[in-house]
Structure formats: structure tokens, C-alpha cells
Amino acid sequence: MSKNLKIDVHHITRVEGHGNIVVNVTNGKIEKLEWQVPEAPRFFEAMVRGRSYEDIQIIVSRICGICSITHSLAATKAVEKALGVKVSEQTDIIRILMHYSEQLQSHILHIGYLAAPDFFGVPSVLPLVANALDVVKTIVKIHRVANSWSELIAGRPTHPITIKPGGFTRIPSEKQFRELMETLKSTLTDLKVIAGVVLSIADNIPKFERETEYVSLKQTNPPTYTFYHGDITSTDCNGRTIPINDWHKVTNEYVVEQSTAKWTKWHRDAYAVGALARFNNNSEFLTPGAKEAAKMFGLKKGCCNPFMNTIAQLVESVHVAETSIAMIDKLLTKGLTEEKITVKPKAGKGSGCVEAPRGILFHEYEFDNKGNCVSADICIPTNQNHANIQKDFEKLVPEILDQGQDAVRQKLEMLVRSYDPCISCSTHMLKVQFVK
Amino acid sequence: MNKPRVAIFDFACCEGCQLQIVNLEEEILELASAVELVEWREAMSEQSHEYDIAIIEGSITRPEDEQRLKVIRSRAKILVAIGACATTGGINKLKNNFDLEDVKTCVYGKDAGMPHLDTAMTKAVDEVVKVDYKVHGCPMHRPEFAYVVRCLLMGKKPEIPEWPVCVECKAKGNPCLWDYGQVCLGPIIRAGCGARCPSAGFRCFGCRGYIDNPNVNAAKDVIEKYGLSVDKLKSKMVLFGSKQRPTDE
Numbered sequence: 001m002s003k004n005l006k007i008d009v010h011h012i013t014r015v016e017g018h019g020n021i022v023v024n025v026t027n028g029k030i031e032k033l034e035w036q037v038p039e040a041p042r043f044f045e046a047m048v049r050g051r052s053y054e055d056i057q058i059i060v061s062r063i064c065g066i067c068s069i070t071h072s073l074a075a076t077k078a079v080e081k082a083l084g085v086k087v088s089e090q091t092d093i094i095r096i097l098m099h100y101s102e103q104l105q106s107h108i109l110h111i112g113y114l115a116a117p118d119f120f121g122v123p124s125v126l127p128l129v130a131n132a133l134d135v136v137k138t139i140v141k142i143h144r145v146a147n148s149w150s151e152l153i154a155g156r157p158t159h160p161i162t163i164k165p166g167g168f169t170r171i172p173s174e175k176q177f178r179e180l181m182e183t184l185k186s187t188l189t190d191l192k193v194i195a196g197v198v199l200s201i202a203d204n205i206p207k208f209e210r211e212t213e214y215v216s217l218k219q220t221n222p223p224t225y226t227f228y229h230g231d232i233t234s235t236d237c238n239g240r241t242i243p244i245n246d247w248h249k250v251t252n253e254y255v256v257e258q259s260t261a262k263w264t265k266w267h268r269d270a271y272a273v274g275a276l277a278r279f280n281n282n283s284e285f286l287t288p289g290a291k292e293a294a295k296m297f298g299l300k301k302g303c304c305n306p307f308m309n310t311i312a313q314l315v316e317s318v319h320v321a322e323t324s325i326a327m328i329d330k331l332l333t334k335g336l337t338e339e340k341i342t343v344k345p346k347a348g349k350g351s352g353c354v355e356a357p358r359g360i361l362f363h364e365y366e367f368d369n370k371g372n373c374v375s376a377d378i379c380i381p382t383n384q385n386h387a388n389i390q391k392d393f394e395k396l397v398p399e400i401l402d403q404g405q406d407a408v409r410q411k412l413e414m415l416v417r418s419y420d421p422c423i424s425c426s427t428h429m430l431k432v433q434f435v436k
Numbered sequence: 437m438n439k440p441r442v443a444i445f446d447f448a449c450c451e452g453c454q455l456q457i458v459n460l461e462e463e464i465l466e467l468a469s470a471v472e473l474v475e476w477r478e479a480m481s482e483q484s485h486e487y488d489i490a491i492i493e494g495s496i497t498r499p500e501d502e503q504r505l506k507v508i509r510s511r512a513k514i515l516v517a518i519g520a521c522a523t524t525g526g527i528n529k530l531k532n533n534f535d536l537e538d539v540k541t542c543v544y545g546k547d548a549g550m551p552h553l554d555t556a557m558t559k560a561v562d563e564v565v566k567v568d569y570k571v572h573g574c575p576m577h578r579p580e581f582a583y584v585v586r587c588l589l590m591g592k593k594p595e596i597p598e599w600p601v602c603v604e605c606k607a608k609g610n611p612c613l614w615d616y617g618q619v620c621l622g623p624i625i626r627a628g629c630g631a632r633c634p635s636a637g638f639r640c641f642g643c644r645g646y647i648d649n650p651n652v653n654a655a656k657d658v659i660e661k662y663g664l665s666v667d668k669l670k671s672k673m674v675l676f677g678s679k680q681r682p683t684d685e
Contacts, residue, residue: 013481046542047530062527065452124480144461155636158452169637
């Protein structure tokens with residue numbers, strides 16, 4: 001087997017945004033091994049300065065098309081914190097339902113359209129249309145349900161138009177919520193079908209492990225598998241949490257010469273965020289159906305195989321569907337009320353944090369007494385995963401070096417995809433000079 | 437008849453418009469069978485240099501991206517810009533209202549001086565190359581995209597509305613958001629979205645760009661009627677209406 005490798009994946013496909021993989025191995029010695037990001041920076045933190053508190057969500061939603069609801073919610077929570085606005089329990093529940101619709105949409109997009117071709121060994125989902133039409137149709141069906149669900153609450157699937165500081169511009173009717181509940185019940189059945197299909201090809205998930213610190217939200221009161229409330233924790237914290245306001249102590253962003261992006265580190269030289277991180281910190285609070293799905297795949301707390309993130313997403317898809325059915329039931333039992341919202345601008349600073357489908361997300365804004373933005377700071381999940389992807393590369397490549405150029409390239413691409421990166425999200429990204 | 441070869445490319449954007457293509461759900465399978473998709477980085481591993489129709493998402497923010505776009509233009513018979521970032525520059529043009537050095541320092545702090553951190557004024561696609569068709573909006577409106585693609589396949593010229601959002605909003609019987617104290621840009625923004633935002637109770641913030649001949653005097657009358665300042669209107673217009681130079685008129 002050759003001891004020389006030269007891999008230069010320019011703009012890896014089937015991920016959101018632009019990333020490169022560069023590997024150079026001569027006589028079995030790794031000379032260069034890099035995960036690079038050449039995404040054009042868009043400078044959101046600079047652009048929001050001077051804008052009114054009521055326009056912040058409109059702007060920062062555009063950070064990401066796939067997780068626009070998540071960005072909108074993190075920003076709105078931060079704005080409300082800065083302005084001292086409290087929201088009702090009803091608003092809180094409907095926002096979480098909106099957030100869950102995006103978790104399902106994004107997870108299914110990743111499992112079905114972006115990651116699945118790797119499992120089946122094809123270049124895209126299109127060849128699967130010919131070979132496994134029923135499966136593709138089920139994926140499309142779940143994706144459509146998730147999007148209609150977003151549309152119902154957020155006004156449309158991408159870039160929500162019903163969120164405002166203090167509440168909503170409008171909410172769905174009780175009848176619409178009841179219909180959604182029925183739809184989600186049948187989606188659970190569809191998810192089981194997909195879980196069965198993924199299980200049948202689970203042998204193609206590489207067996208690779210690297211001890212990793214996993215960072216996510218943790219909610220103790222009441223104990224919940226949380227995407228929305230709670231404080232920050234990690235698998236290195238022994239159950240302790242730190243408040244959202246102190247998020248800079250977690251991210252510790254820094255620039256490295258070899259990298260194209262700001263990296264983050266907490267207790268170790270890298271950490272990971274995302275579905276597997278949430279699972280590793282909170283899996284005991286999953287719904288029964290989600291626990292069953294995890295069991296099918298032998299996914300257990302403490303899993304350090306990054307390729308299993310896709311499976312954790314599948315488990316979470318079941319969880320959000322089951323939880324949402326219960327939440328809608330609670331809403332309907334109480335009955336919906338129309339709320340009057342008044343928000344007055346004032347000077348202040350606030351942080352907001354939610355779990356994006358691909359990991360924990362932080363927004364922070366400061367406003368002057370007219371409610372105009374003075375400064376902003378945003379830290380995106382994919383940024384927090386870059387250092388960890390690099391560390392995974394460094395452990396994985398020596399282990400699989402003898403499998404040859406194509407297998408190494410394919411496994412590295414698959415590894416990057418398993419993190420479900422959302423590279424255009426990464427406002428902090430630096431520009432890179434390509435290694436030619 | 438040979439199926440037209442279609443390639444999809446992205447520049448500085450959130451990829452939300454490509455997502456709208458995926459969001460066509462079952463319809464995408466039909467569209468994909470009517471054309472030959474030869475490159476779409478977000479969804480497929482295949483890549484190609486030969487295509488008839490190039491679909492472009494995103495704005496142009498760096499010299500090397502201008503070069504890449506010019507190469508794509510030279511290879512394509514038809515070039516379609518999708519979404520506000522590509523058709524007008526969109527939200528990315530907010531950056532143009534600041535000094536670029538200041539923008540870089542704001543985001544990168546002490547590292548802002550590094551040469552590889554350079555950025556240029558944001559441009560729309562048609563500020564760099566000729567654009568044949570535009571699908572406006574942030575994100576683009578799915579039915580409008582499907583309509584434009586159908587027109588292209590049939591060799592017809594798509595009709596894009598030349599009237600303001602207010603027309604569609606009134607036709608839906610929505611109450612005017614100005615009466616509720618919201619600064620809605622409906623009177624000067626291009627229709628075609630079905631007045632989606634005002635229908636959801638959210639003011640129009642102008643993602644489809646201005647109509648070709650906005651009635652500026654009438655807009656001023658509206659501001660006076662509701663006792664609002666031009667500054668307040670301007671602060672809403674810069675969101676999606678910023679230009680290549682700092683916006684001030």
C-alpha cells in the first residue's frame with residue numbers, strides 16, 4: 001500500500017458553506033493535514049451597529065438559511081434580556097414548538113439529503129431516487145411536514161416573520177395546532193421507517209473514537225432534554241453549569257495561524273457541540289420513543305464517535321416530534337389567548353442562547369437608551385466544532401493511512417459532514433489562501 | 437430535445453435560497469427530471485464546467501469572487517440570480533454603510549490588519565456581470581422560482597411584477613400596518629411575494645428591492661400623514677436597500 005497521499009478537496013460538497021480538506025503524506029509521514037474554511041466573511045456584528053432593537057432579528061436571521069429560526073430566537077432572547085422584557089408561558093411554548101420544527105427540518109435534511117449518500121456510497125440523493133424511491137419519498141414527506149410546521153408558526157420555513165421582542169405578530173389557531181398534532185403522530189411512524197433503513201446500513205458508520213469534551217445547554221428545573229432554556233455545561237463539568245451571561249468563559253475564541261477560522265476551547269484544546277453533545281449531557285431526559293431509537297443503534301451516554309452525531313440527530317428527531325405532541329396538548333388544554341405586547345427601548349446589554357440543530361449558539365447585544373444597537377457578539381456552533389474536526393483528523397488519518405488515498409479522502413469528507421457544519425453561519429471566519 | 441444542463445453556484449449568502457429549491461419537496465424531483473443537474477455543491481458531489489443555465493446565489497464581496505463569477509458567466513448561456521443577496525446585494529450591503537477598516541476591526545479586533553482578512557464593498561451579481569433573470573426576495577419565493585424555471589424550459593420570458601407590495605396586500609384585504617404604527621415599506625417595494633410579511637402582521641422590510649419607479653413623493657406623504665420622521669423610514673430602508681456607497685439620500 002502506498003505511503004504517499006495527496007488530498008486537496010476544494011469546497012467539500014454536501015455541506016452548508018465552503019470548506020477544504022488538505023492532506024499531504026510522504027513516505028508515511030504526515031506533512032500537512034488541515035481542515036480549512038474559505039467562506040467569504042459577512043461581518044454581521046459590524047452591520048447591526050446603529051440598527052434598532054426591533055430590526056436585529058431581521059438582520060441576523062440571514063446569518064443562516066438552515067437555522068434561521070434558531071438565530072432569530074437567540075437574538076430575540078438576547079434583545080429581551082437587554083431590554084428587560086418578560087414573555088408569557090404561551091409565547092414560550094409556541095417559540096419552543098417553532099424551534100423544534102427547525103430541528104426536525106435540519107436534522108432530516110442532513111440525514112436524508114447530505115449524509116445518506118455516504119452511507120449508500122453514492123454521490124448525491126438523486127441516484128437513490130431510482131434505487132430507493134419509497135425511502136426518498138418518506139424523507140421528502142418528513143421534510144415537508146417540518147417545513148409546513150415552521151410555516152404555520154414562523155410564517156414561512158426560512159427567515160421567520162412572526163417573531164418580535166415580547167411575543168408574536170400572530171399565532172396559529174387552536175384548529176391549526178390540533179391538525180399539526182395529528183400530522184406529527186403520523187410523522188413518528190415515518191421516522192421509525194427511516195430509523196429502520198438507517199439501521200440496515202449502520203455497519204457503514206466508521207468505528208472511530210476520540211475522547212472529547214462535549215458542550216451543550218443543560219436544564220435542571222424542570223429536568224429537560226433542552227434546546228432552548230437552561231445554562232451551559234460540558235462532559236468535563238461533572239454536572240455543574242455556568243450561566244449564559246458567562247458564555248465567553250466557555251468559548252475562549254482564538255485565532256491560529258494554521259486555521260482559517262477563529263477556534264474555541266474550554267477545558268481541553270478543543271470541544272464539540274451538536275446533537276451528540278446534547279445526547280451525552282442530557283440523554284436521560286429523552287422521550288421513551290427517542291430512548292428506544294438510541295438503543296436500536298447502541299448509542300449510549302459517553303459515546304465519543306463523531307460519526308454517531310448523525311444517529312443522535314435521528315434520535316432527537318423522534319424526541320422533538322414526541323415532545324411537541326405533548327406540548328400542543330398542553331397548549332390546547334389551556335386554550336390560546338391573544339396577547340398585547342408593549343416593549344419600550346432602554347439602554348442595556350443581554351445574552352441569548354439556544355441550541356441550533358448543529359450545536360450551542362450565543363448572541364449578545366448592547367443597546368443605547370433609544371434602543372439602537374451599540375455592539376454585538378455572536379458565536380456560532382460550527383465555529384466551536386472546527387478545532388475538534390482538526391483534532392479528529394489528526395487521530396483518524398494515522399489510523400486509516402494504509403487504506404489508500406480514496407478511502408482516506410472519503411472518510412475525512414464523511415467526518416466533516418457528520419458534524420453537519422453550517423459554514424456560512426460562521427461570521428467570524430477568516431479568509432484563507434489556498435494551498436496549491 | 438436535449439435536457440438543458442443546469443449548475444447552481446453560491447457566493448456570500450446564507451444558502452437559504454438553495455434551501456428553497458430543496459423545499460420544493462416533491463416538485464424538485466420533477467424539476468430535476470426535466471433538466472440535467474451538473475453541479476450543485478450543497479447537494480451533490482459531481483462538478484462540471486459545461487452548463488447552459490447557471491443559477492447564482494449570494495453577493496460578491498471579494499475580488500477573487502468577481503473573477504470566479506466572470507468565468508461562470510463566460511460558460512453559461514443563461515444566468516439567473518436568485519435571492520436578495522444576488523439580485524440587489526441584500527443584507528450584505530449593510531456593510532457598505534461603514535468604513536471597511538472599521539468593519540474589519542469590529543469583527544476581528546487586533547487581527548484585523550492581517551492581509552488575508554481583506555474584504556471589498558458588497559456588490560449584487562449584476563454589478564459584476566450581465567444577469568438574464570432575477571428571482572427576488574430573502575429568501576426567494578419558491579413558487580416564483582418554479583415559475584421562472586418553467587418559463588426558461590419553455591423558452592418564454594418570465595413576467596416579474598412591476599407594482600408595489602401594497603397592491604397584493606390590499607387584494608388580500610389585510611389591514612394597513614401603518615395604521616398600527618409600523619413603518620411598512622410596502623408602498624415602494626416590488627410585489628411578487630404575495631405580501632407574505634404584512635399578511636403575517638410583520639411590516640415589509642423591503643427584501644425584494646425597490647420597484648423601478650418608486651413614487652417617492654407619495655411615500656413622503658404617507659410618512660407625514662402618520663407623523664413619522666424621514667430618519668425612521670431611512671433606518672428601515674437601509675436593511676435591504678443599501679447601496680454600493682454609504683446610503684444617504
